Amino acid sequence: MSGRFSTRVLLGAARMQARLTRQKIEDLRPLLTMPPIALVSVAVLVHAGKAQLAPYGLVAAVLMTVGQMGNFVASEIVFMERNEQTLELVVASPASYYAVLLARILVLTSLGVIGALESWLLVRICFGLHLTVHHPGLALATLAATSVAAAGTALLTTALFALGNQVRTFQNAINGPLYLLGGVLVPTSFLPAWLQPLSPFVFFYWAANLLRAALSSAEVQGAAVGLASILALGAGAALLGYGVLQRMLTRLRRSGALGLT
Amino acid sequence: MTWWNIYRQGLLVGIADLRQFWTLRSWFFAWLVRVLTNAFAWVLLGRVAGSEDKVHYLLVGHAVAAGASAALWASNATTWSRWDGTHPLLVIAPGSLLAAVIGRTSVWLLNGMATSLMSFIVLFAAFGVVPQPSAALASLGVVLLVCTSAFGFALWTGAWLSNRGRFRNIALDLSSMILVAICGVSVPVEFWPRPVQWIANAIPMTHGLAAIRLILGHGAHGSIAWQIALEVAVASGWLLLSLLTMTRLFNGGRADGSIELV
Numbered sequence: 001m002s003g004r005f006s007t008r009v010l011l012g013a014a015r016m017q018a019r020l021t022r023q024k025i026e027d028l029r030p031l032l033t034m035p036p037i038a039l040v041s042v043a044v045l046v047h048a049g050k051a052q053l054a055p056y057g058l059v060a061a062v063l064m065t066v067g068q069m070g071n072f073v074a075s076e077i078v079f080m081e082r083n084e085q086t087l088e089l090v091v092a093s094p095a096s097y098y099a100v101l102l103a104r105i106l107v108l109t110s111l112g113v114i115g116a117l118e119s120w121l122l123v124r125i126c127f128g129l130h131l132t133v134h135h136p137g138l139a140l141a142t143l144a145a146t147s148v149a150a151a152g153t154a155l156l157t158t159a160l161f162a163l164g165n166q167v168r169t170f171q172n173a174i175n176g177p178l179y180l181l182g183g184v185l186v187p188t189s190f191l192p193a194w195l196q197p198l199s200p201f202v203f204f205y206w207a208a209n210l211l212r213a214a215l216s217s218a219e220v221q222g223a224a225v226g227l228a229s230i231l232a233l234g235a236g237a238a239l240l241g242y243g244v245l246q247r248m249l250t251r252l253r254r255s256g257a258l259g260l261t
Numbered sequence: 262m263t264w265w266n267i268y269r270q271g272l273l274v275g276i277a278d279l280r281q282f283w284t285l286r287s288w289f290f291a292w293l294v295r296v297l298t299n300a301f302a303w304v305l306l307g308r309v310a311g312s313e314d315k316v317h318y319l320l321v322g323h324a325v326a327a328g329a330s331a332a333l334w335a336s337n338a339t340t341w342s343r344w345d346g347t348h349p350l351l352v353i354a355p356g357s358l359l360a361a362v363i364g365r366t367s368v369w370l371l372n373g374m375a376t377s378l379m380s381f382i383v384l385f386a387a388f389g390v391v392p393q394p395s396a397a398l399a400s401l402g403v404v405l406l407v408c409t410s411a412f413g414f415a416l417w418t419g420a421w422l423s424n425r426g427r428f429r430n431i432a433l434d435l436s437s438m439i440l441v442a443i444c445g446v447s448v449p450v451e452f453w454p455r456p457v458q459w460i461a462n463a464i465p466m467t468h469g470l471a472a473i474r475l476i477l478g479h480g481a482h483g484s485i486a487w488q489i490a491l492e493v494a495v496a497s498g499w500l501l502l503s504l505l506t507m508t509r510l511f512n513g514g515r516a517d518g519s520i521e522l523v
Contacts (some may be wrong), residue, residue: 040442047448056309075447120498142277161345169282173291176298186305237482 003095013095013103021108028067031111035118037061041185042123043227054129055215058119059208063146064175065115067184067204069148071157071175074105078162078245089260094240098242109150113143131215134179138223139214142207145227148235149203156241163248183208215242264360271364278338284349291465292381296327296376297383303447304384316388322446322476324348324384325404328377329411329466330437335366337420337433340426348423351509351521377404392477400473404493407473410465411440413499422508424519436501465499468492 015255021027041057078101081087091097113116123129133139161170178186181195182204188196213220252258283292300323307316339362342348344420349360378401385392392400418436422429441447443457444467450458461467472488514520 026430029431029434032431033438036438038436040447043442043452044303044306044315045310047452048312048315053309056306075516099374132298162394167288172295173287176295180298180302185302186309190305190308246315260279 005099006095009095010101010103013100014107014125016260017104017107021111025107027073028111030065030072031114031118034065034068035061035115035122037185038119038122038213039126042127042129046127046129051129052125054123054127055131055212056185056187057213058116058123058131058215060179061119061122061213062113062116062143063182063184063207065119065155065177066093066109066112066143066146066150067179070105070109070154070169074108074151074154075157075161075171077101077104078158082162091253091258097249098155101158101245102151102238105151105154105158106147106150109147109154112150113147116143128162132217133214134217135214137218138210138220141227142210142214142224142230145230145234146203146207149207149230149237152236152241153203153235154241156237156244159241159244159248165245175222178202178204181205199234200229203230206230206233264357267356267360268364268367270496271361271366272368275338275365275368277315277371277515278341278365293376293379293383296331296380300324300327300380301382301387304388317390318474319447320390321382321477322470323441324380325377325407325466325470325473326409326441326444326446326486327380328373328375328404329440330373332370332373332374332408332411332435333415333418333437333440334372335412335415336417336419336422336436337370337429338366338369339416339421340429341365343423343426345397352437352515353521358511359504362507363416365415367412373408375403375413396476396479401477402478403469403473403489403492406489407466407469409486410469410492410496410499411495413503414465417499418505419512420503423510425512429476440466442463443467445474462491463495463498465492465495 038057038061040180041053041060045051045053045057068071078087081090090100120131123131157170157174180191181188181199182202183191183199184204187208188205189200191199206229208221210226210230213223249258288365300320303318303323304319307313307319341348342362342365343487351361354361381401381404382389383411414436418432419429423431443450443453443461445461446466450461450467453461472485472492475485475488489519494514511520
């Protein structure tokens with residue numbers, strides 16, 4: 001591996017992000033505010049006498065935590081660097097900017113996985129429901145693949161947010177449709193028929209199905225296809241993000257506007 | 262300058278704030294899409310639970326909650342004059358600071374009202390619910406009251422957070438989540454333990470939403486009036502509390518120099 005994309009660069013960037021996040025409570029916002037989704041959704045199901053469907057609520061809370069870490073926290077990295085005038089320094093350094101960015105984003109989306117534990121505990125304490133993970137290996141693999149896919153997607157969104165002035169507008173607009181299409185809270189079979197064909201293009205769709213399967217005692221089918229789809233969709237988004245960032249940086253370098261916000 | 266004039270100037274700043282977020286087009290295609298997709302997911306959870314009554318319950322609850330949650334953004338807007346560095350100037354100005362703050366933040370109340378109205382129209386149409394025109398009109402009035410109530414609560418949290426600005430987004434998310442969880446949006450208030458019910462009865466939306474459910478379900482007039490009266494009391498209480506908190510904080514800020522703190 002070349003020095004520009006070395007393990008040292010990746011680890012250094014990850015360590016820096018971990019230190020930054022420790023100082024900034026805003027980075028942990030999804031970890032504090034998303035797990036209670038499990039409380040509300042499981043309450044609806046328990047009240048309707050469908051406690052056996054409680055895993056749906058847990059899966060929603062977990063995926064939304066990871067999703068928000070990607071969309072609300074990681075996606076702001078480039079925008080913040082432009083605002084804080086540090087973008088020129090990172091881009092001018094000999095390390096690959098994409099390596100630095102990817103490592104930082106991965107730290108944030110991986111932190112989202114803590115949401116799984118929080119949500120599980122909330123359901124256990126508030127409703128006394130002990131949700132068994134029948135296929136722990138699959139659950140762990142899905143969570144890992146989801147963090148990677150969320151990171152890939154965040155590479156694209158961080159590029160798009162940095163280009164547009166209305167960061168919050170984009171940020172707020174993206175997740176709602178993705179969660180609905182991905183069947184994060186409600187399986188996609190409940191969506192209108194004309195929307196369902198779009199779902200497999202959203203990595204949350206595969207992640208939600210696999211996580212629900214991991215919480216069910218039934219035998220799991222299609223795990224490999226599911227995991228591969230999550231990773232492929234994440235990689236696709238990352239490649240797109242790379243392209244957009246590359247164009248943006250080249251243009252900004254050429255026009256000398258890198259430091260201008 | 263009169264109180265009203267200052268309020269109007271504040272509102273103009275608020276409108277500029279709103280425009281930082283959305284144009285008319287992006288309000289519909291970004292903000293509303295986000296709100297509606299979220300509400301759709303919750304309403305469809307009723308289908309998962311296997312009951313059309315639950316679908317209707319969640320539909321009404323989330324259409325109202327969408328507006329109340331949007332009005333809560335006023336708590337963030339309360340802290341913005343500190344970030345802009347204009348807060349000390351407002352404090353030393355001879356005019357009413359409260360009028361300026363309420364003016365700037367009340368644009369989020371208007372946004373909440375518009376959001377709730379659109380949510381009702383779209384969700385009712387999508388799920389084929391046709392309310393009686395008189396019931397729909399009466400409910401609309403109560404929705405405006407609920408948004409006002411949430412706005413009063415947001416002013417209080419905003420004042421309280423004004424020099425703890427870094428917690429503002431977390432507080433906004435959590436307060437919005439609390440409203441959706443315990444105020445009768447997703448499950449009846451009685452589902453929760455008694456102490457949680459006490460809290461639910463003292464915070465915005467619980468009584469207003471109960472009134473809206475009664476109106477749409479052709480409940481007794483007396484019960485409807487009682488729930489509306491309770492929501493008016495809650496709204497007035499939070500507005501009064503927020504005014505007192507703001508006044509105390511401004512005076513405290515003058516006394517100990519913390520008005521510059523962000």
